[in-house]
Each structure stands twice: as structure tokens, then as C-alpha cells.
Amino acid sequence: MLRIDGLSAWYGEAQALREVSLQVDEGEIVTLVGRNGAGKTTLLRCLMGLHKDAKGTIEFLGGDVTGLGPHKRARRGLGYVPDDRGIFATLSVEENLTLPPVARPDDDREAWSLERVYETFPRLRERRRFPGTKLSGGEQQMLALARVLRTGARLLLCDEPTEGLSPLIVQQIGDILREVKAAGVTVLLIEQNVHFAATVADRHHLLAEGRVVESLDNDEVLAREGELLEYLGI
Amino acid sequence: MLQQAFNGLVGGAFYALLALGLAVIFGMLGVVNFAHGAFYMLGAFGSYVLLDSWGVNFWVALPLVPVVLGVAGTVLERLFIRRLAPLDPLYNFLFTFGLALILQDLVKREYGVQSQPYPRPSALGGSIDLGLFTYPAYQVFVLAVSVVVCAAVWVVLTRTRVGMIVRAATERPELTRALGIDVARWVTPVFGFGVALAGFAGVLAAPMRAVNPLMGSDLIITVFAVVVIGGLGSVFGSVAAGFAVGIVSALGNYYVPSLSQTLVFILMAAVLLWRPAGLFGREEAL
Numbered sequence: 001m002l003r004i005d006g007l008s009a010w011y012g013e014a015q016a017l018r019e020v021s022l023q024v025d026e027g028e029i030v031t032l033v034g035r036n037g038a039g040k041t042t043l044l045r046c047l048m049g050l051h052k053d054a055k056g057t058i059e060f061l062g063g064d065v066t067g068l069g070p071h072k073r074a075r076r077g078l079g080y081v082p083d084d085r086g087i088f089a090t091l092s093v094e095e096n097l098t099l100p101p102v103a104r105p106d107d108d109r110e111a112w113s114l115e116r117v118y119e120t121f122p123r124l125r126e127r128r129r130f131p132g133t134k135l136s137g138g139e140q141q142m143l144a145l146a147r148v149l150r151t152g153a154r155l156l157l158c159d160e161p162t163e164g165l166s167p168l169i170v171q172q173i174g175d176i177l178r179e180v181k182a183a184g185v186t187v188l189l190i191e192q193n194v195h196f197a198a199t200v201a202d203r204h205h206l207l208a209e210g211r212v213v214e215s216l217d218n219d220e221v222l223a224r225e226g227e228l229l230e231y232l233g234i
Numbered sequence: 235m236l237q238q239a240f241n242g243l244v245g246g247a248f249y250a251l252l253a254l255g256l257a258v259i260f261g262m263l264g265v266v267n268f269a270h271g272a273f274y275m276l277g278a279f280g281s282y283v284l285l286d287s288w289g290v291n292f293w294v295a296l297p298l299v300p301v302v303l304g305v306a307g308t309v310l311e312r313l314f315i316r317r318l319a320p321l322d323p324l325y326n327f328l329f330t331f332g333l334a335l336i337l338q339d340l341v342k343r344e345y346g347v348q349s350q351p352y353p354r355p356s357a358l359g360g361s362i363d364l365g366l367f368t369y370p371a372y373q374v375f376v377l378a379v380s381v382v383v384c385a386a387v388w389v390v391l392t393r394t395r396v397g398m399i400v401r402a403a404t405e406r407p408e409l410t411r412a413l414g415i416d417v418a419r420w421v422t423p424v425f426g427f428g429v430a431l432a433g434f435a436g437v438l439a440a441p442m443r444a445v446n447p448l449m450g451s452d453l454i455i456t457v458f459a460v461v462v463i464g465g466l467g468s469v470f471g472s473v474a475a476g477f478a479v480g481i482v483s484a485l486g487n488y489y490v491p492s493l494s495q496t497l498v499f500i501l502m503a504a505v506l507l508w509r510p511a512g513l514f515g516r517e518e519a520l
Contacts, residue, residue, distance in 0.1 A: 048412050074414035086409045090401045099402055100413040151414050 001026040001186055002047070002155055007056030009042050009210075016042040017054070018210040024155070029177060029187040031197040034207035035232055040190045041083060043207070044157045047188075048080040049073050061154065074100070079153025083160050083190075085144040087132035094128040096143055100151040117146045120179075138169035145176055155186045162193055174200050194221055194228050237367045238488045239481050244373045246480020247380035248435050248453070253460040253472035254384060255431035261404035261467035262424045264323065265315060268330040271454030272337040273303055273429050277436020278445045279341055282350050292355040292441065299437050300430040307429030308422045315425065316418075334451065341447040349444035376438050383434070384473045391469060400424060404467060456483075459502045465515025475513060 002024040009017040017039045024030050032040045045051040047058060049070040058066050065073050074080075088096055097117060118125035121142045127135060135143060141161055148156060161177075162170045170193070177187060177200050191197040197204060198221045206214040206228075221228065252274060259267050280302070281295035290298070310333075318325040358372040391397035402410045403417045411417050436450075443449060460479050464471030479498055486497040493500075505513060 050408055050412060070408065070411040071414050071416045074412055080409075080412045082409060086406060088402050088405050090405055091398060095398050099398060099410070099415070101415065147413070 001061060002188070003057075003059040004043075004047070005057045005059070007043070007046060007054065007058065009039070009046050009051055009054040011042075011053065016210055017046065019056070020207075020210070020212055022205055022212055022215075024186060024188055026186055027181065027184060028203065029181055029189060029201040031189045031191045031201045031204045032207055033191060033194060033197060033204055033228070033232070038207040039210040040207055041159055042210075044080065044159055044188070044190065047073075047157055048078060050080070074151055074153075077152065077154035079148035079151050079156045081144045081148050081156065081158045081161065083163065085137075085140045087135070087140050087143055089131055089133040091132055092128065093124055093130050093132055093135065093143060096132045097124070097128075097147050097150060100147060112146070112149045112152075117150065120176075121146055138165050138172070141165065141169070141173060142176070145173075145180070149180065149185070153185065155188065156180065158187060158189045160190045160192065162191065162196055170196060192232060194225055194232070198222050198225075235485075237369070238484050240364075240367075240369060242481030242484030243477060244377050244480070245484055246477035247377050248439060248476075249457055249460045249480050250384055250473045250476030251380050251431055251435040251438075252453070252457045253464065253476045254387060254469060255428035255435075256457060256461050257464070257467055257469050257472040258387075258400070259425055259428040260461070261469070262400060262407075263311075263315065263319065263421055264407075265319065265326045265330070265425075266323075267428070268327065268454075269334040269337065270330075270428075270432050270457070271450030271452075272334040273307070273432035273450070274436040274439070274453065275341065275447060275450030276303060276337060277433030278352075278440040278443070278449060279345070279350075279436075279447075280433065281437045281440045282352050282445050285352065286350075292437075295440075296434070296437050300433040303433035304426040304430030308426035310429075311422050311425040316421070338447050338451065345447065347446055347448065349446040352440040352445050354441040372441055376442065379438065380435075383431075388470070388473075396420075456498050459498045463502050463505045463512055465509075465512030468512065468514040471512055471514025 004023070005021050007017055007020045008015065020039070020043060032043065034040050042051060046054045049065070049068055056066075057064060060073070060076060060078060063076070065076060065078070068076075088099070091099065094114070097114060123139055124143060124146060127139065132140070132143065145158075145161070161173050165173065174196060177189070180187060189197075189201065191201070198218045202218070204216045204221055205212050206216065216224075252270060256267060256270050259265060277299050280299040281292065284290035284295050284299070285292070314329060315326055318329055354372045358375050360371050361368045362371045362374050364374070391400060399410070399415055399420055403415070403420060407417050439449070456479065460475045461472050463479065464473070464475030479501065482501055483494060483498055487494040490497070509515070
């Protein structure tokens with residue numbers, strides 16, 4: 001579904017990604033694990049077309065999206081949730097949800113209607129008139145996920161959705177991701193919580209200094225949890 | 235005192251219209267449009283030329299001139315501002331500043347620096363009894379029209395899909411694009427609209443202010459102070475600060491004439507000390 005080939009990226013002189021190549025198949029949940037500064041966020045931003053200073057090719061759903069702007073990638077089915085959730089303060093909760101143009105015209109899957117979003121996330125219905133940033137961290141993450149689903153995204157790029165959230169909320173996010181997966185949406189996820197990663201994801205890539213240094217499955221992650229935690233400095 | 239305050243409101247109406255245009259342009263494009271005062275001047279001159287050369291009256295000029303200027307603004311955005319936007323903000327800063335000087339001098343070459351007369355529309359020639367004092371009808375009209383225009387812009391921004399996109403793109407242009415919205419497509423009309431608002435203020439100014447090539451540059455410095463006081467990019471803040479600055483400078487002009495030129499900047503400094511992001515600015519946006 002997604003194929004990255006020889007992707008490099010720079011911030012001025014500093015190289016953030018070095019020839020990253022990886023693949024995500026339809027229906028998978030894949031995580032990117034690594035220390036701060038390993039290039040995880042840069043990788044997601046490159047995939048969404050938000051980081052310009054990059055080289056390499058990105059294929060999505062059989063088409064080359066490398067030269068496309070972010071809004072065109074979104075319309076092809078890429079969805080991005082930034083690490084700060086990206087909730088608009090000047091928009092109400094409901095406006096945050098209705099901002100994206102809903103689903104792509106060539107898509108006949110059932111779209112995420114406002115009603116369906118509110119059934120899945122009752123809290124959002126209660127708070128729909130609130131300014132987006134007046135929600136709690138967990139509610140903002142739910143809003144961010146619901147909003148990106150409304151774009152009709154086939155592949156979600158989520159930058160640390162569990163960061164700074166309580167264990168109960170983290171569990172809820174896990175449930176949502178499994179539900180999203182069951183609905184046929186693929187997820188590429190940045191995650192520092194390796195235990196959480198192993199419970200929701202299928203495969204894991206370890207990034208260091210802008211390279212994919214190891215690719216692991218769930219059993220390997222769980223067997224090496226202590227070592228990984230130590231490596232990540234958590 | 236009341237009459238002074240009312241004078242201030244009328245003066246503030248011009249600040250508010252100009253600051254509103256500057257604020258939407260800055261918010262959506264991140265461009266500080268130094269040519270804004272020149273567009274205001276062109277609005278006043280446009281209506282003067284229409285009347286003087288073709289006998290086209292005020293009521294036709296009021297919608298016509300802003301539309302023409304707005305279209306010119308969209309062309310300008312397409313040809314120049316868009317190309318400079320990805321570079322350092324200084325390039326658009328210099329471009330619009332240079333453009334203002336060019337427009338000013340072109341008008342100066344044709345008409346000189348002396349003020350041109352523009353009569354009040356005859357229907358608004360008299361005075362209106364406002365209860366506590368009588369006031370020239372035209373000034374009352376200017377105040378009413380600008381309040382209506384500002385309110386209409388507010389409604390569009392807060393109640394329509396276009397407004398929602400403008401608000402989102404003002405806050406986080408990149409993320410708005412990542413959600414599937416073609417932000418670039420909205421930038422051109424927003425710029426044109428801001429320019430049209432400046433032209434509209436210029437047409438309104440023609441019958442009550444001196445129509446000369448420097449009228450814009452005299453006013454725009456104060457308008458920048460207004461935008462800063464209101465909070466950069468905050469549409470509501472710009473309008474509120476526009477009227478507030480109008481009142482403050484009218485009262486200042488009356489009671490402490492020696493300070494009339496500096497009062498606005500003292501106010502700006504005080505507001506910035508108290509709230510560095512301006513009255514309605516959001517800290518995190520800066």
C-alpha cells in the first residue's frame with residue numbers, strides 16, 4: 001500500500017533521514033520506534049508532503065505521490081495527525097470535524113458521518129460547541145483521530161497519539177486503533193510506549209540517526225522489551 | 235465630549251476597515267502588506283477620477299472602485315506575492331513597500347500633491363439630529379456603513395464554510411492542507427478582498443478627507459499600530475482596536491493636542507507591555 005524508497009531529508013545542513021526504505025501493507029498497523037531526533041516525525045512529515053527538503057520516492061496505492069502537495073495526498077487517502085494533535089483553537093469541536101472535505105468522490109466505502117463519529121465518541125457530541133482546544137488531552141486525541149477518519153483516509157500517519165495521556169485513555173486509543181484497523185484502515189504510528197506498541201501493532205521499525213536499523217515483530221518486541229526501553233531511555 | 239467621541243468613532247471606522255483588510259491578509263498569507271495605504275489612496279482617487287472625467291457619481295463608485303481594485307489585487311497576488319511568499323518574508327515586505335511608493339509617485343506625477351475636491355453626495359449633504367447634538371449626515375453614513383461591513387465580514391468568518399477555512403488556514407496553514415484543503419486556492423480571493431476593503435475605505439474617505447497622493451501613507455502607520463494593538467492576525471481585535479484608537483486619538487486631539495500624533499503609539503506600547511500578543515492575539519500564534 002505504501003512504499004518508501006531511498007528517502008532522505010535535511011534541515012539545512014543537518015541530515016534527518018538517510019536512505020530510508022520501508023513498506024506498509026494494507027490493513028497493517030506498523031510502528032516507528034526510536035529516540036528523540038531519530039527522524040520519526042520527519043519521516044511522517046515527508047510522507048504527508050509537509051517537509052520539502054527531501055529526496056527519494058514515495059508510492060501510495062500504486063501511484064507515485066512524491067511530487068504532490070499535502071492536500072492532494074490527503075485526497076488520495078493519506079491522513080496525518082501531528083504530535084500536538086493539531087486541534088484548531090479558533091474552530092469549535094464540530095467545525096474541527098467538518099473542516100476536511102469528506103471522503104474522496106471515487107470512494108464508495110461508508111464515510112464517517114458526523115453521526116457515526118458522535119456514536120463512536122459520545123464525549124465529542126457533548127462538547128461539540130466548545131472551542132477545540134478547551135478539551136482534555138485525551139478528548140483532543142479522539143477529536144484528531146475522528147477528524148482524520150472523516151477525510152476518508154486509507155492510511156493514518158499518527159505521531160505519538162498516546163504521549164502524555166493517562167493509562168486509561170491510552171487503552172481507549174488502543175481500542176480505537178484496533179477498531180480503525182478492523183474497518184480496513186492502515187496505520188503507521190510513532191510510538192515510544194513499546195508495550196502499547198506490541199499490543200496494537202503488527203510490525204515495528206526501529207529508527208536511529210535517520211536510518212531503519214531493525215525491523216521487529218510483536219514477539220521480538222515483547223522478548224526484548226527491557227533492552228528496548230533502556231535503549232529508548234525511558 | 236460626546237461629540238468628540240463620535241468624531242473618534244467616525245475616524246475609527248476608517249482604521250477598522252483598513253485594519254480588517256490588513257489582518258485577513260496577514261493571517262492568511264503571513265504578508266505584511268505595506269501597499270495597503272496606497273490602495274486606500276487609489277480608492278479615493280478612483281472615485282475622484284470617475285466623477286471628474288466621466289461624471290460617475292459616488293453611489294456607483296462605492297461598489298465599482300473596490301471591485302476593480304480587488305481584481306487588481308488578485309492579479310498582483312498571482313503574479314508577484316505568491317512567488318515571493320516561499321522566500322524570506324522580507325521580500326514581500328520590500329515588494330509591497332516599493333509598490334506603495336510607485337503607486338504614490340504615479341498619482342503624484344499626474345495630479346500633484348495638492349488635495350482634490352470631492353463633493354458629498356447630495357442625499358447626504360445635510361445634518362442629522364442625534365438627540366444630544368447634530369452631526370453631518372455623511373459622517374453618520376460612513377460610521378453605519380463600516381459597522382455593517384465589519385459585521386458582515388464577522389458573520390462570514392464565523393458562520394460560513396469559507397470563513398471556517400480562512401480561520402483554520404490562518405491558524406495552521408500546513409495542517410489545513412494536510413486535511414485535504416487547497417489553501418493556495420483561497421489565498422488569492424482573500425488578498426483581493428483585503429485590497430477591496432482598503433479601496434472601499436478610500437471611496438468613503440473621498441468626500442470628507444483630503445484626496446491627495448499621500449493620504450494613504452499618512453494613515454497607514456496608525457493602522458499598523460491598530461493591527462498590533464488588536465493582536466496580529468486577529469480580525470475581531472483589529473476592528474475593536476480600530477474604533478478604540480479612533481476614539482482615543484479624537485479625545486487626545488481635543489484635550490492634549492500636543493500629543494495627538496504620538497498618543498496612538500503610547501497606547502500601543504502600553505498594550506504590548508501588558509499583553510505582548512496584543513489585545514486579542516494568541517500568544518502561541520507568535
